[in-house]
Structures are given as structure tokens and as C-alpha cells.
Amino acid sequence: MSILIGRDTRLLVQGITGGVGRFHTEQMKNYGTNIVGGVTPGKEGEAVLDIPVFGTVSKAVRETGANASVIYVPPKFAADSIYEGIDAGLEVIVCITEGIPVLDMARIKRYLEGKKTRLVGPNCPGLLSPGQRCKVGIMPGNILIPGHVGVISRSGTLTYEAVAQLTAQGVGQSTAVGIGGDPIKGMGFIDVLELFAKDPDTYGVVLIGEIGGGGEVEAAQWIRDNMNKPAAAFVAGRTAPPGKRMGHAGAIISGRSDSADAKIQKLGALGVTMAQTPDKIGDAMVEALKKAGIYEKCLTQKTGAMC
Amino acid sequence: MNIHEYQANRLFQQYGIPVLSGVVAASGEQAVAAAESLGGGSWVVKAQVHAGGRGKAGGVKLAHSLAEVGELADKMLSHRLVTHQSGPEGVPVDKVFIVNGVEIKKEYYLALALDAQNAGLMFIASSQGGTEIEKTARDMPDAIARQPVDLAVGVKPYMCAAVAEKLGIPRELQKQFHRILLSMYRLFTEKDCSMVEINPLAEISGGLAALDSKINFEDNALFRHPDILELRDVGQEDSREVEAARYDLNYVGLDGNIGCMVNGAGLAMATMDMIQHHGGAPANFLDVGGSASEENIAGAFKILLSDRHVKSILVNIFGGIMKCDVIASGIVAAAKKTGVRVPLVVRLEGTNAEMGKNILGDSGLAILSADTFESGVRAAVQAAGA
Numbered sequence: 001m002s003i004l005i006g007r008d009t010r011l012l013v014q015g016i017t018g019g020v021g022r023f024h025t026e027q028m029k030n031y032g033t034n035i036v037g038g039v040t041p042g043k044e045g046e047a048v049l050d051i052p053v054f055g056t057v058s059k060a061v062r063e064t065g066a067n068a069s070v071i072y073v074p075p076k077f078a079a080d081s082i083y084e085g086i087d088a089g090l091e092v093i094v095c096i097t098e099g100i101p102v103l104d105m106a107r108i109k110r111y112l113e114g115k116k117t118r119l120v121g122p123n124c125p126g127l128l129s130p131g132q133r134c135k136v137g138i139m140p141g142n143i144l145i146p147g148h149v150g151v152i153s154r155s156g157t158l159t160y161e162a163v164a165q166l167t168a169q170g171v172g173q174s175t176a177v178g179i180g181g182d183p184i185k186g187m188g189f190i191d192v193l194e195l196f197a198k199d200p201d202t203y204g205v206v207l208i209g210e211i212g213g214g215g216e217v218e219a220a221q222w223i224r225d226n227m228n229k230p231a232a233a234f235v236a237g238r239t240a241p242p243g244k245r246m247g248h249a250g251a252i253i254s255g256r257s258d259s260a261d262a263k264i265q266k267l268g269a270l271g272v273t274m275a276q277t278p279d280k281i282g283d284a285m286v287e288a289l290k291k292a293g294i295y296e297k298c299l300t301q302k303t304g305a306m307c
Numbered sequence: 308m309n310i311h312e313y314q315a316n317r318l319f320q321q322y323g324i325p326v327l328s329g330v331v332a333a334s335g336e337q338a339v340a341a342a343e344s345l346g347g348g349s350w351v352v353k354a355q356v357h358a359g360g361r362g363k364a365g366g367v368k369l370a371h372s373l374a375e376v377g378e379l380a381d382k383m384l385s386h387r388l389v390t391h392q393s394g395p396e397g398v399p400v401d402k403v404f405i406v407n408g409v410e411i412k413k414e415y416y417l418a419l420a421l422d423a424q425n426a427g428l429m430f431i432a433s434s435q436g437g438t439e440i441e442k443t444a445r446d447m448p449d450a451i452a453r454q455p456v457d458l459a460v461g462v463k464p465y466m467c468a469a470v471a472e473k474l475g476i477p478r479e480l481q482k483q484f485h486r487i488l489l490s491m492y493r494l495f496t497e498k499d500c501s502m503v504e505i506n507p508l509a510e511i512s513g514g515l516a517a518l519d520s521k522i523n524f525e526d527n528a529l530f531r532h533p534d535i536l537e538l539r540d541v542g543q544e545d546s547r548e549v550e551a552a553r554y555d556l557n558y559v560g561l562d563g564n565i566g567c568m569v570n571g572a573g574l575a576m577a578t579m580d581m582i583q584h585h586g587g588a589p590a591n592f593l594d595v596g597g598s599a600s601e602e603n604i605a606g607a608f609k610i611l612l613s614d615r616h617v618k619s620i621l622v623n624i625f626g627g628i629m630k631c632d633v634i635a636s637g638i639v640a641a642a643k644k645t646g647v648r649v650p651l652v653v654r655l656e657g658t659n660a661e662m663g664k665n666i667l668g669d670s671g672l673a674i675l676s677a678d679t680f681e682s683g684v685r686a687a688v689q690a691a692g693a
Contacts (some may be wrong), residue, residue, distance in 0.1 A: 027628070075527065099527045100527060102501070102527065102528075103499055105457055106336035106426040106427060109426035110427075110457070110458065125343065140628060142658065143657065155571060155572065156573065157569075157570050157573065157574040157625045158573035158577050160625045160627050161625050161680070164656065177457070179402055184426050210576065211576070239561075239583045239589060257579065277580065277583055277681075278574075278577035278681040279581065279679065
């Protein structure tokens with residue numbers, strides 16, 4: 001099993017005719033993702049890698065039965081693409097685009113309320129479920145193996161680092177979700193945790209957090225109160241200069257300590273197994289699985305990994 | 308992006324926020340002429356810098372004669388101003404802003420900022436004007452009013468009344484206070500600000516007035532505000548960061564001696580943490596992004612090497628979509644072109660890592676290729692200490 005994406009995913013690529021969209025469409029297709037169409041306004045009737053291109057998401061949905069989309073549209077137009085996907089009734093929208101104005105995201109966040117769409121991102125690497133051969137976004141598929149650990153991360157390459165460490169130890173993944181680093185985004189840690197908690201095939205979860213905002217501490221509280229699966233985490237930014245981005249009134253609004261050290265301490269106190277350094281994320285997850293007595297169950301057969 | 312007070316003052320005026328009218332000057336002579344044109348018997352000379360805390364640092368002075376205005380302006384314009392936010396080297400003062408001295412009855416703090424958690428905005432206000440809000444939050448947290456604003460609803464009269472009540476704004480000024488909140492909201496949303504701050508908002512004869520004007524703009528939205536982009540003053544920004552932006556690099560200068568070049572912000576921060584964990588000190592944060600070209604990498608080397616404190620360089624790349632062999636070729640070409648005067652440690656992992664390592668090995672350059680994250684960090688720390 002997996003969360004959010006899987007064999008039932010019928011994916012649209014918004015921005016399929018651009019250089020980035022085209023490249024990643026090929027990568028996703030080669031991995032095994034079922035891509036049913038692309039959308040670029042004004043390019044209806046064209047095809048990319050034999051995938052039909054539509055002018056609007058609503059028409060693409062009508063003609064292909066698509067239920068999800070991934071967005072590789074420049075930041076100027078990406079907010080419009082998200083709204084279009086929501087209005088077309090897509091179940092999952094994954095926005096890779098970096099640099100969407102935050103006020104646009106604030107309005108989108110409110111617009112999503114009461115709608116069935118789940119938004120992942122923006123400014124994220126997307127999702128990957130190795131057991132389902134389904135990749136939506138830009139994660140390198142070759143570093144993941146099928147298994148039972150769910151991964152949630154605010155960062156891109158640091159996610160790859162963590163996943164590669166798990167894979168090197170034979171601990172496979174159910175789904176890896178990059179939720180993105182923007183201050184206002186679609187799904188947060190807890191939204192994804194709720195799905196992992198319910199997923200019978202996910203036995204443990206690893207969280208990758210960062211300094212500032214983000215809700216890692218709330219996520220750890222949620223885990224303690226609601227989830228009977230072991231969790232490990234790493235929080236980056238112990239040496240980051242304070243207040244470079246978020247000074248003054250912003251810090252007063254959040255009303256909490258956003259330093260990495262404070263987060264690390266609180267997460268540890270809430271029962272999450274903490275990786276003290278970024279090269280020990282895999283070790284921390286293994287330790288948490290062993291403590292819960294399910295380490296053996298989480299090991300992926302090497303042969304299984306290759307198929 | 309930050310702008311100067313005199314620029315923010317002008318925007319406040321456009322949006323109907325009451326300010327003191329002032330004149331900007333680039334020399335003592337101009338400052339005297341400015342004061343003369345304003346009239347009155349006392350003037351405030353204000354250094355125009357982006358760094359906060361300028362009042363305490365001597366960047367805001369009261370003058371009682373035209374001669375004094377000239378002297379103060381000349382003095383400010385001839386020195387870099389060091390504040391607690393500017394770093395020890397300070398920032399240049401190219402302009403001063405001259406306003407009339409006024410009698411202040413009471414000062415308030417008022418700001419509008421992003422409330423990320425609630426996907427909206429929030430007014431932050433206190434009766435402790437002239438004081439940094441961080442200090443008020445620490446010393447008298449109950450004195451701070453917080454009023455969330457939903458973007459679908461905007462600023463409503465009851466919100467203004469609630470903030471005014473908390474601050475103790477006199478009844479006869481509440482109408483004007485209401486207009487100020489509405490104007491701040493309109494400015495924030497129309498110009499894509501990340502913060503609008505008035506500190507202090509003062510009660511003077513004739514009503515309320517913003518005695519200082521501060522606006523930050525969100526970088527991601529600047530593409531739709533060419534008028535705002537024109538207000539940028541790169542002289543106030545860290546020259547290394549400006550240079551880095553030219554190469555599409557995200558760079559933040561720090562005080563250590565190990566230069567870092569990493570792909571991805573999270574991994575870049577994690578690399579800095581790892582360096583410190585092993586007893587070293589990072590000289591910078593540098594994210595080369597997801598699709599670094601040879602030109603980007605050459606630019607990154609140039610910036611790292613321009614920092615004379617740098618004693619070693621650690622390149623940490625996790626190739627995903629970005630392939631390690633491409634990165635390795637870029638590193639070799641850039642290192643040959645720019646010449647690397649310090650030990651260079653490279654750790655490549657992920658897509659085509661072996662091919663990348665071979666390219667580094669065959670280059671004939673003295674590049675230390677590390678097999679693991681940890682060994683790479685250790686080698687860079689050791690090289691910097693030697």
C-alpha cells in the first residue's frame with residue numbers, strides 16, 4: 001500500500017510542454033507512473049512522448065479520467081494552475097514550482113477548505129511510492145526500495161540523503177512525501193501523518209524538519225497522542241544564523257521557539273528518536289524500529305528490492 | 308527586499324497613512340536646503356540605512372539650527388553606520404532624511420505581517436511605541452495586541468476597535484486609527500509586502516502620524532511590481548549575497564573558515580551542522596540549487612574563494628535529477644578556470660556518483676574525493692585546521 005498516490009493514480013502533467021515538464025514526464029513515465037495527459041494552455045492537440053496535451057484541466061479530466069496532477073509551471077502562472085486543478089475536482093495536486101508569492105498561497109490555502117483536493121507543495125520534490133511504481137514529482141526513483149517506512153520532509157536533497165541511508169540498511173519505504181519548504185503550503189506534517197497512521201503497510205515514520213516555523217513540534221505531539229508507530233527525526237539548521245529570514249513581527253506571531261536546538265529537544269522529549277547528525281537518520285529509524293520490536297518486519301528482501 | 312525609510316514614507320503617503328513630510332539629502336549642503344524648505348525651528352536628521360537599530364547607533368539626531376543640520380548630515384554621510392543588525396562592518400550612509408522635530412504626546416507600535424499558520428495576515432500592536440517589539444514581547448507580553456485578518460474578509464471596524472481599545476487610543480483619534488489600519492492592509496496586499504511596520508505611531512498635535520516607516524517586500528512577488536523593484540538599493544546588501552544572486556545561488560555569509568557548496572537548502576544546512584558537530588566552523592551557507600550549470604559552479608567557487616577566511620572547501624552533492632558526473636565535470640572545469648587555492652574536498656552521492664568520482668580522479672587536480680558524508684566533513688575540518 002501507499003498514501004496519496006499508487007497504481008490507481010491517473011496523472012496529468014500541468015506544464016508538460018516546458019523543458020522541465022517534458023524531462024520529468026519522461027522520468028516519471030519510465031519509472032512506471034500512469035500518465036494519462038498533459039495540460040498547457042494554447043497547446044491543445046499536441047503530444048509529448050505520445051501523451052496527449054489538453055488546453056484545460058477540466059477537459060483533460062473529462063477525456064482521460066485523471067484524478068491527480070503534478071505542476072511544473074513557472075511561478076508567475078503556478079497559482080492559476082493550482083486553482084484550475086482544484087476546480088476540476090482533482091483528488092491530489094502536487095506542485096513542484098518554487099517561488100510562488102506567499103499571498104497567492106495564502107488565498108489558495110483558504111480556497112482549499114471544504115474542497116476534496118489534497119495539495120502537496122509548492123516548492124517540493126513531490127512523492128514516490130516504490131512498491132506501487134508510482135512517482136509524482138522529481139525524486140530520483142533509484143534510491144528508494146519498497147518497504148514499510150513512511151518519509152515526510154520539508155527539504156529536497158536532504159530527503160534523498162535520508163532515504164538513501166534507509167535503503168543502504170535494507171529498510172524500504174512505503175511512500176516518501178516532500179511537503180515543501182514554503183511558509184504557507186498544502187499538506188503539513190500532521191496531514192500526512194494522519195494518512196501514514198491509517199496506512200496498514202506503513203510501520204514507522206521518519207520526519208525531516210528544519211529551523212523556523214513548520215510544525216515539527218506539533219507533529220511530534222500528534223504522534224504521541226494519536227499514532228502507535230515508531231518515529232525518528234532529524235532537524236536541520238543548528239548552525240543557521242538566527243533571524244536571517246524571519247525577523248521582527250513574524251517571530252512574534254509564531255510565538256514559539258523556532259530554533260533547531262529547541263525543536264530537537266522538544267521532539268526528543270515527546271518520544272521521537274532523534275538523529276543528532278544528518279548522516280545518522282537511517283540509524284535513528286533503525287533504532288526506533290528495534291525499540292518497537294518491528295525492525296525485522298521492516299527489512300526489505302534484496303531480491304524484492306530489485307523487482 | 309527592503310527599502311529606505313524615505314521611500315516607505317512616500318508609499319505611506321500614497322496610501323493615505325499620515326506621515327511627517329520630509330526631504331531626502333545626499334550632502335550636508337542639501338540637508339541644510341532641505342531643512343530650510345521645511346521651515347520650523349528644529350529638525351531630525353535620519354541616516355537612511357536598511358539595518359534596524361539605527362536610533363541607538365547614532366543614526367537619528369535632533370538639530371536646533373540649520374548649521375547643526377549640516378554638521379550632523381555631513382558626519383552621518385561620511386561614516387558607515389554600525390547597528391546591532393548591520394554586522395561589525397556596518398552599512399554605508401548615502402542619504403539622510405530630514406523631517407521637522409515634533410512634540411510627541413504618546414507613542415505606539417503598529418505592524419502588519421504574514422500569519423503563516425492561519426494563512427492570513429495579523430496586526431501586531433502595543434502601547435510601547437519606540438521600543439523594539441521583541442523587547443516588549445519579552446518584558447511585557449500582555450501589552451501586545453494581536454489581530455488576525457482573513458484575506459477573504461479584510462479589515463473590519465470591530466477589529467480596529469479591538470486594537471484601539473487594547474492600545475488605549477483616545478476616542479477622538481479612533482476614526483483616523485481605523486483609516487491607518489485599512490491603508491496598511493491595502494498597501495500590504497496590493498504591493499505584496501512581507502511586513503509593514505510603524506514604530507512609532509505617534510500622537511502629535513493634529514492627530515496620529517507615522518514617525519518611522521518600514522516596509523519589507525516579498526521577493527517572490529517582485530516580478531509583478533516593477534515600481535517597487537526600482538527602489539532597490541544594492542549598496543545596503545551584503546556584496547557576496549548580491550554577487551551570488553547573479554549566479555542564481557542562494558548564499559549567506561558566516562564567520563567560519565570552511566567554505567560549503569551544497570545542492571538543496573536542507574542539505575546545505577545539514578552540512579553546516581555536521582561541520583560544527585565535527586569541530587569545524589562553516590564560512591557560509593551556499594545552495595547551488597537543483598540544476599547547477601558549470602557557470603553556476605564557477606561563480607560559486609569565485610564567491611567562496613573571495614572570502615579570505617576560507618581555509619578549505621567542502622562540496623557536498625546528492626545527485627538526484629542532477630547527475631554527479633555533470634557536477635564533477637563542472638567542478639573540474641571551474642576549478643581549472645578559477646584556480647582553487649585551498650584544499651578541496653568533494654563528496655558525491657546518488658545518480659552517477661561513481662562516474663563523477665572517476666572524473667574528479669582523472670582530472671589531475673588535487674581534489675580529495677570523500678566516500679561518505681562524515682569522511683568528507685572530517686577531511687574538510689582537518690584541512691581547515693592545518
